[in-house]
Amino acid sequence: xxxxxxxxxxxxxxxxxxxxxxxxxxxxxxxxxxxxxxxxxxxxxxxxxxxxxxxxxxxxxxxxxxxxxxxxxxxxxxxxxxxxxxxxxxxxxxxxxxxxxxxxxxxxxxxxxxxxxxxxxxxxxxxxxxxxxxxxxxxxxxxxxxxxxxxxxxxxxxxxxxxxxxxxxxxxxxxxxxxxxxxxxxxxxxxxxxxxxxxxxxxxxxxxxxxxxxxxxxxxxxxxxxxxxxxxxxxxxxxxxxxxxxxxxxxxxxxxxxxxxxxxxxxxxxxxxxxxxxxx
Amino acid sequence: xxxxxxxxxxxxxxxxxxxxxxxxxxxxxxxxxxxxxxxxxxxxxxxxxxxxxxxxxxxxxxxxxxxxxxxxxxxxxxxxxxxxxxxxxxxxxxxxxxxxxxxxxxxxxxxxxxxxxxxxxxxxxxxxxxxxxxxxxxxxxxxxxxxxxxxxxxxxxxxxxxxxxxxxxxxxxxxxxxxxxxxxxxxxxxxxxxxxxxxxxxxxxxxxxxxxxxxxxxxxxx
Numbered sequence: 001x002x003x004x005x006x007x008x009x010x011x012x013x014x015x016x017x018x019x020x021x022x023x024x025x026x027x028x029x030x031x032x033x034x035x036x037x038x039x040x041x042x043x044x045x046x047x048x049x050x051x052x053x054x055x056x057x058x059x060x061x062x063x064x065x066x067x068x069x070x071x072x073x074x075x076x077x078x079x080x081x082x083x084x085x086x087x088x089x090x091x092x093x094x095x096x097x098x099x100x101x102x103x104x105x106x107x108x109x110x111x112x113x114x115x116x117x118x119x120x121x122x123x124x125x126x127x128x129x130x131x132x133x134x135x136x137x138x139x140x141x142x143x144x145x146x147x148x149x150x151x152x153x154x155x156x157x158x159x160x161x162x163x164x165x166x167x168x169x170x171x172x173x174x175x176x177x178x179x180x181x182x183x184x185x186x187x188x189x190x191x192x193x194x195x196x197x198x199x200x201x202x203x204x205x206x207x208x209x210x211x212x213x214x215x216x217x218x219x220x221x222x223x224x225x226x227x228x229x230x231x232x233x234x235x236x237x238x239x240x241x242x243x244x245x246x247x248x249x250x251x252x253x254x255x256x257x258x259x260x261x262x263x264x265x266x267x268x269x270x271x272x273x274x275x276x277x278x279x280x
Numbered sequence: 281x282x283x284x285x286x287x288x289x290x291x292x293x294x295x296x297x298x299x300x301x302x303x304x305x306x307x308x309x310x311x312x313x314x315x316x317x318x319x320x321x322x323x324x325x326x327x328x329x330x331x332x333x334x335x336x337x338x339x340x341x342x343x344x345x346x347x348x349x350x351x352x353x354x355x356x357x358x359x360x361x362x363x364x365x366x367x368x369x370x371x372x373x374x375x376x377x378x379x380x381x382x383x384x385x386x387x388x389x390x391x392x393x394x395x396x397x398x399x400x401x402x403x404x405x406x407x408x409x410x411x412x413x414x415x416x417x418x419x420x421x422x423x424x425x426x427x428x429x430x431x432x433x434x435x436x437x438x439x440x441x442x443x444x445x446x447x448x449x450x451x452x453x454x455x456x457x458x459x460x461x462x463x464x465x466x467x468x469x470x471x472x473x474x475x476x477x478x479x480x481x482x483x484x485x486x487x488x489x490x491x492x493x494x495x496x497x498x499x500x501x502x
Contacts, residue, residue, distance in 0.1 A: 006472035008393060008395075008396060009384050009388060009390040009392045009393060009396060010390055010391040010392075010393060011388070011389070011390040011391075012454070013453075013454040013457050013458075015459065015463055016391055016454050016455060017457055017458055019394075019458065019459035020392060020459065020462060021461055023415045023458075023461075023462060024461050024463060026415050027415065027416075027462060027463065027465075028463055031463070031465055051500050065431040075352055078467065099364060100352070100360050100409060101360045101361070101362050101408070101409035101410075102363075103360065103363075104360070104361055104362065104364040105363035107363070107364070124399070131282070132281050132282075134281075134282065134285040134288075135285055135288055136285075138290070155292050155293065155296075156291060159289075194282075196281075199281040199286065203289065203293070206293055206296075206297075211438060226477070275355040
């Protein structure tokens, strides 16, 4: 080694202070950038959550003229994707901040929003295609028009984002049950979430966070399974095709909804028969 | 998940796992070296001042040999992934900073710069996205240095060297002035910075004891 350690080390307080001032600038710059990225990540989270709500809303809203569910799903996906462009623009805007080796320095600050985005994107993708979005597809959505990524997607963010999808699908399945065609949806979602859980299971040894989320996925799956069980048991009592069952349910609940005032009094009627007293 | 996606994922996981193992092996080597050095340097607390240079000379080759490990690590880390892996070796690196700056203080009563430490560890400018000595790691090493010097101030007096605590006191005050320039966040560096005050207090007490009893050779410091 040619370097002589004696040369150039700092002997005076002034020299030390001068050097520490450069450290201050460096640390300040780092902290400021970190703050900006955290703020950006929060905005990404908020927007992505809104997209998830939007998707749920479109999938559960009443339609005057019922159309096949597929139409509705691809319309929801299209609207969701449109809105997700705003999120993608947010990612594009931090491109310079996470350039080169800086990406891994701030990865932890970027990832909360990124995972929420992947959750929303994969939900839209599922509604559209009935499949799980692939790693490359997500990375592509985070790239410019020339296909150059804004920053590298990490496997962990991809998997954790997908793991959150199962919770949304559980909500989707449960609220779908009360709708026309919803029982089929619930059964499809059930099969899909079950295969997701199986896929993730082999990957849990690699990521601690995924293990935690896998427990939530298992709970969600169980809720969907319980709901589809109830449907299977009840429909088995009627030897009718599912569409006809839908019609029966729609007719009954429709007539109930219209004359609600009258129905209310009718339902109360048996009560006074008991002994005519207060219902305490 | 379709099979292509799953295969892709498994391949990435395998690559990462393999790389992690390789880096870990090198970090273990690095760690061994820094432990040898800190083990040797522990003797400063029982070595008379005039025999210190010989002790420091025995540590120096080990310090220089760290450049083998840093080169191996820099070679392993993929482009732009410095921050992904740095946590695996940052303890060893901080210890190396501590060793280098301690030796330098004992030789010349001055603070070795971040650039000098980088040079000694053989860190090349071209590694900047794979292996660098960051300001944070350097500062951690310097705080360890101060922690150690507060111990040395006490033990030097026990060995009859009454001048050392005064030298240490001046040096540590200068370093503290440097640290006061920083805007620290609520992180480990901040907590360790807070510990400097206790070190300074301890050193001050030693200086006080020595001065009051007129044990120090001269009162050249203001």
